[in-house]
Every structure is written in C-alpha cells, then in structure tokens.
Amino acid sequence: MIQGRTAEDAQGTVAGEDKGRAAYRALLDRVLAREGTASAQQRARAFSNEGLPPPLDALIDKVATRPAQVTDADFATAKASGFSEEQLFELVICAAVGQSARLYETGLAALGEATASGEAG
Amino acid sequence: MRLEILNSGYHPGTKLLFAVIRLFSGQPVPDAAKLVFYRPDFYGARARNLTHEAMRGPSAWSVGDRELMAAYVSKVNDSAFCIGAHTATASQAYQDGAKVQAVLADLQSAPIEEPLRATLRMLGKLTAEGSVSADDMREVLSAGASAQQIEDALAVCLAFNTTDRLADAFGFVVLSPEGFEAGAKYLLKRGYR
16 A cells, blocks of 8 residues: 555656656757747857857846846847847847756756765765 | 837737736736747747746645745845745745745744755755755755755746746836736636646
C-alpha cells in the first residue's frame, strides 16, 4: 500500500516536473530558434546580453541587469538607431528570458550539486 | 507602455476581448494581460503556459506560498507593477494580508514556516546577486524544504524574473488598489493560462 502510494506520488511529481520543463524549453525554442522580425543572431545576442552594437546594447543590458532603470529615452535611442518596435519587442523579451534562464540554470545546478553530494555523504 | 504596438497594435478580436474584460471587471485591462495578447505566438502563449505550470501546477507549495514568492522576487527586483499584483494575489490566497506585508518588510522576523523563509531567502539571493551555491541550497534543505520544492520555487523565480523585467522595461502602468484586487481575484479563479 505504502509502496503503491509512493510510486503514484513519484509519478505525479515527475509528470508535473516534465510539464514545467517542457514549457520552459518551448519558450526558449520559440524566441530563439523560430521566425522573428529580429534576426536569430540578434535575438541570441539579446538573450545572452553579449555582442550587440551600441546603442541597443545599453537597453538590453538594462533589461537584463537593472530593468527598473529602463527609460523612455532608452527606447527612443534604440528606435532612432534603426530598430523597429516589433524588433525591440522581440529583443527585450529575449533579454528578459535570457537573464531569467541563467538564474534558473544556476539555481538548478547548485541544487543538483547539493543533492548529489548529500547522497554521496 | 513604451512601445506603441503594445498600447494599440491589437487585432479587432483582441480589442473586443479587452472591452469585455473592462466591462466585467470594471477596471482597465492590466498591461500584464495586454503583453501576453500581443503576438501571442512569439511570447504570450508559451509564457502563460510556463507561468501557469509554476504557479498552479502540482507542487507541495500552496498557491499562496507561490504567489508570495512571486511578490518577494518582484520586491527584490523593485518591480512596482508585479509587487502590487502579487502582494494582492498572495494576500487573497492566504486571506492574510498582514503576513504578506510582514514578509516583504522583514523576511527574518515574518511569521512564516522555516522551509518557506529559507526558500525565499535563497530566491532573493539568486535574484539580487545572480548566483547561489550548493551550500545555500543545503541550508534550504536543512530548513526542511524538499529538493522538489526548491525546484518548484526556482520555476516561480524563472517566471517572475522574466515578468518583472518586461513590466519595468515596457513600462507597465501601476494599477489602483481596486485594479490589483480585481486582477488577483481573476488570477486565483482562472490562473495564468
């Protein structure tokens, strides 16, 4: 009985976990690997907050590292440099998702390390 | 919002939906809702799915606990819209606004269980500093949170670090207290999907 219930609980947990991870992978795949008005290379650079040309790099870095400081002027400057609203919509989303994904992966890696060494010890 | 397409670039069907939301809630449509309805194929559809799984999917954390995590991460990010939205939602879920206010004012002294306190502390460190160590995770485990609970909390952290950034970057308009209460009621009834 107890064993049966444990197996059932474990199955439920695994199914839930898979759905969450699948949703995460689906979001990353969509914003990075499929069609957009910004090029895939630009979206990848916004996601990783690396290698974008000025002045776009300033907006994207703020989105990733200090979003509360983004201003109207940051958008105005990026638009004046030739990016459309549709492109900025995509690139800002990539920057936000990218930074959050790095935090998530960092957390999961630390948890993995803590539980692996816990089992070994 | 800072992009004009997010203020007025919607299809007629979506505009109609917004009118219905305004009619039934008696409140303006929150910018968080507008964002996920703009070109939903690019971001909104998948983001709603991810957020719904984190906030309403199977977990040992209650809905109130997860809404509190969302509010706490938003506080660390200083994201005014999301602090307001998830303070209201956590308060309604717990039916205890004082508890939520206490956590946001001083996590250390707030009247909550230790596993939740240790988990919030870890999420705050990860969000503020961009890093956590295996030792940080061992502390949360020692406080009584399971590895699965930590993983579930990291998914909440993922969803709200994303939403907080978009709220601040796109310039979501902060709602009135009544607007946030109406939004909270909707999120508790319908979720994020």
